[in-house]
Amino acid sequence: MRKLTFGMSLSLDGYIAAPGDDLGWGVPSDELFQFWSDRVEATGLALYGRRLWETMSSHWPTADQQPGATPAHKEFARRWRDMPKAVFSSKIDTVDWNARLVTGDAVTEITRLKAEDGGPMDIGGPTLAAAAMRAGLIDEYAIVTHPVLVGGGTPCFPALDNWVNLTLTETRTFPGGVLLTRYETKR
Template identity: 85%
Template sequence: MRKLTYGMNLSLDGYVAAPGEDLGWSVPSDELFQWWSDRVGATGLALYGRKLWEAMSSHWPTADQQPGATPAHIEYARRWRDMPKVVFSSTIDKVDWNTRLVTGDAVTEITRLKSEDGGPMDIVGATLAAAAIRAGLIDQYVLVTAPVLLGGGTPFFTALDSWVNLNLVETRTFSGGLVLTRYETKR
């Protein structure tokens, strides 16, 4: 059975995007960018919600061809394009870059994908992750908390139907005061 991890950068008050989907507060240091790039390189399958898919697919497919692209950005762009991806959406009808579109029930498809053999899966996008959390499908949570308060926006966690008990398995501090915490779900 595949493991499913939900991980993103978030503000100290728990938001992954400021009002208006503003991500300007979350520009990673070189060290953190490399950590996320290595994670993408080790991911067997990434599950995207529509909003984050649209943001990522508008930049990363050609980021390595942009003037001034750093070696780290070139590497990330290659890893992102090569990584198998599934996008869950009922409003778009086409995806590219090693990606498959699912328009049906996300929980049913994620459950099926978890039961397959293969490498670890990452779920990215707060709305999609909320459905997986409520269904008890998340095995790990990776939070990279930035020392900023946004006061509103898109929350990392949404309302839950019941408690989810976790075990802390890793902490790490990055430059700029960002703190990574990784938790496994108690089963």
């Protein structure tokens, strides 16, 4: 069975984007950027909600061809293009860059994908991740907390019907006071 991880950057007050979808508070240090790049390299299948897909696919497919692209950005762009992706949406018609579109029930499809052989899966996007959380499908949370309070925006975590008990498995500090906390779901 494949492992499913929800990895996300968020503000200290729990938002993945400030009002107006502002992500300017979450610019990663070189070390944090490398952490995310290495996660992409290790991911067997990425599961994206529509909005996260639109954000990522608007930049990374050609980021390595942009003037001034750093070696790290070129590496991430290549890794991102190569990584298999499933995009969950009923509002878009096509996806590209080693992705396939899923228009059916997300929980049913994620359950099926978890049962397959293959490398670990990452899930991104708060709406898609919320469905997986409520269904008890997430095995690990990799939360990167930035030392900023944004006061509102898009929350990282949904309201849940039941508690999700977790075990802390790792902490790591990045430049600028950014903190990674990894938790496994207690089963």
